[in-house]
Amino acid sequence: MATIFIIEDDISLQKLYDMILSTSGHQVVGLANNGEEGVKLYESFSVKPEIIIMDHRMPIKNGIEATKEILKISNHSKIIFVSADNSVKNLALSIGAIEFIEKPFSMEKFLKIIKNVL
């Protein structure tokens, strides 16, 4: 089971990801409403999470910008990009995201990918 950090501005989805992952035995170590919050919170983690679920379209700082900054802080965490915006897939993977999941996706697919990247 993995330690997971969720960065997603849609409060409903944030809650649903949390419920899915917790139910599946993973440990959600933090929730952030936008990229800027995500970077600050990540920086504060003494033990970096194994996986980061990263949305793209968020206020203040988007997923691409947040990913770049997080990877500068530490490359310990594997970042899974989760976005409805398929146009940023290649960019996300090129800057260091390990996977890209396009919304909408099934819970099964979501958990399988998390398992694969561990």
Next chain:
Amino acid sequence: MTEKDNNLELNEERCKIVLKSISIPIYTWQKSDEDLILIDYNIAAEKVTKGRIEEYIGIKATELYKDQPEILKELYNCVNKQVDIYREMEYKFVSTGEKKYLSVKYNFVSPDLVIIHTEDITQRKKAQQELKRSEEELRESQERYRNIFDTVPTSLILVDKEGIIIDINPYHLKHLAMGKTRKEEFIGKNIFTHPTIMNAGLSEKYKKVLEGEPLNLKDQYFPSLTTGSDGYFNIRAVPLFKNEDVIGAIFTHEDITDRKNIEEILKKEKQEKSIILENILEHIVFQSLDHTVIYPNKAACDSVNQKAEQLIGRKCHEIWQGSNEVCENCPVERSFKTKKPEVNEITTIDGRVWFIKGYPIIDEKGNLIGGVEVTSEITEKKHIEDKLKKSEKMYREAYNSSNLYKDLFTHDINNIFQNILSSIELYNLYRKDPEKQFELEEIENLIVQQILRGTMLVSNVQNLSAIENYEPSLFSIEVNEVLKKAINFVRKSFPNKKINIKTESIQNEYFVIANELLQNAFENLLFNAVKHNNNEIIKIDINLSKDVKDDKKIIKIEFIDNGVGISDSMKGEIFQREYKEYLNYKLPSGIGLGLLFTKKVIESFNGEIKVEDRIEGDYTQGSNFIILLPEEK
């Protein structure tokens, strides 16, 4: 003394008296040894020598004529050979130094005398020399006349008072003689019967010359010439008078065919150029260095409804701009400085747009002598260009809007789908677990919210499309009524949320000019205020008031919430309409399309929307969305 001797002496005395009294100067020389001595002279000699001859009595010839050896020679010849000699000569009087022409006669008188008779022929000699010079001049004059007559490149005919040809020059024979080449074929014949003159119909006019009237005809056409081609001549004829009687006349025919042909060509070229200039649509104005109009073409004249003569001499800027000063940025003026063509575009007070080209005019010596202004009206072209630009802008905006709506819709709808899909999967998972009953209720609410969100999304897209494509129909609307409906919608959308909405208004009614989309705009703001709020109790204060902005009465509607707030950096972006800005998306999910719709709706009512912090300087305490709408008058 005998009688004979007495008679002889008497005769000598008489002879001397005669000699003395003769009016011709006479000098008597007598041989003495090998010389001759002057021994006598008469009264006439005394006169011509002004009395000084007396001093020379007894002088030897060799002494007197030491500088005139020809006289000495004549004297000796006369006495020694005993012959008479006659000479005409220029003689310088030794006694007076005066020079005269003399006829000198040396008469030998036996046995030893030479009597010299002299006669002053100076006057006669001068007359002879004058006559000779006159004859010379006449001869030279005749030669000159002949030379001129024969070589001048103009036809010359000299006639007598009857018109009979006395002389005719070779030029005439060559060019106007209708094929006759010999002078003799014309001499003695009447000029009025000259075939060229007759063909040209000039006989009557030529007769007038012999009546004393000079003739001066220009550009006379001669239909057929010796060379076989037609020709043009300038004709001058002068009657010759003697004692006021016409004794003849001189006719000259100057061939101007080449000049005439060149003039015709130039005239034709000028006419062709004139036709072009006068028919061209561009205004063409030739002007001097101080912008005085020298030539305006027809189009230039028509542009101010005046004739060319009304424009010539006036300043260009006075005519077309009504100004005493040269126009600012005048291309002609600039071309004077740069010596190159210059252009400019101006709009006249009547709204017409003109494209002006200024050309410097430089003469053969390189001097700037003026300028040509070529002006064309481009008002229609400009309007079409503007329309095209607007059309292009509208198309691009529509294209960008289309892409933007598609992008936002796709993103939001996929998020909604994700919410619903994950909710259903979790619901199915939890419903079998008795410990998850509380979560089941939460998931059910979440699904309902997402369906409402989707409904609003679809509504926003439809309404945006309507705003983009149709001119909105506006009417009077009471704001409180609209607000009530929007508040009810939001309360129904979030039945499990504790929502405290308080409306404050001084008046009961506030009328604005809007339409039914105003309610959708309010719903979007209220929906966002509830959705992006993590507080247990969601507070929304709605304040209505009247205000004045830019001297216009407005209705101010404030939506003050205690939600998550909008950071300063985001405040400038949330109403951003440009598609390219959205590509760098930094708005909360679900807000973009709703706020964009709200902004567009408010703007279609000629209003505006802005966002501030509920508590200034701390955006985390919530937002204040302010809508300003024109009050209905």
